[in-house]
Amino acid sequence: MHVVMFDIDGTLVDSAGFDSTLYVEAVESVLGVEIDSDWNRYEHVSDSGILDEVLRLLKPGQDHAALAAQVQRHFIGLVRDHIERRPDAVREIAGARMLFDRLCETPGVRVAIATGGWEPTARLKLAHVGIDADRGGFASSSDAKARTDIMRLAAQRALNGDTQARATYFGDGAWDLRASAALGYEFVAVGGGVAHSVAFPDLRDTEAILAGLGLSCAVA
Secondary structure (H helix, E strand, C coil), X not given: CEEEEECCECCCEECHXXXXXXXXXXXXXXXXXXXXXXXXXXXCCCHHHHHHHHHHHHCCCCXXXXXXXXXXXXXXXXXHHHHHHCHHHCEECCCHHHHHHHHHCCCCEEEEEECCCCHHHHHHHHHHCCCCHHHCEEECCCXXXXXXXXXXXHHHHHHCCCCCCEEEEEECCHHHHHHHHHHCCEEEEECXXXXXCCEECCCCCHHHHHHHCCCCCCCC
């Protein structure tokens, strides 16, 4: 089986303009500390991984589990409120739903979503643009801190006992590229955030993307 896996923010959903801002706001509001929003500086670029690092460095000796739960609840509330007030703030990356649905119907392919975001906000954003996370394997920062662990789990859930022969990850960040390399996954860059030999500005060119995956004949 060929596992085709997607990140969410910046890859399937355009929400990066507010997601990072609200994450920083939630952390600073609950913990009362300023954090660095350059995510490349963190060991694990995921909601739980960043928060774990912040808590270890800035809140030693405190109840990290309780504080993390407070931050997560506050962040989820901020995201939900933001989308309710500005439903146009969350948009589908052009072509994302069509490509996702096409791959779900392709023989020999298992589709997965692996996101560094927490599950509640990830599902909220996907549902808002009409992408059904339950059509494939889904894993998030609610499952693990390390992006590689999240990706492994998403693949496992997508395969459901089948054997993986190939894996490709669609992402938009340098951390996505690093995680893919660590796992031996092929990588497709979406948008202009990371330089890579295989890259698309968005996901509209379905046929070119499928051809690059070697799947154009299978779905013709």
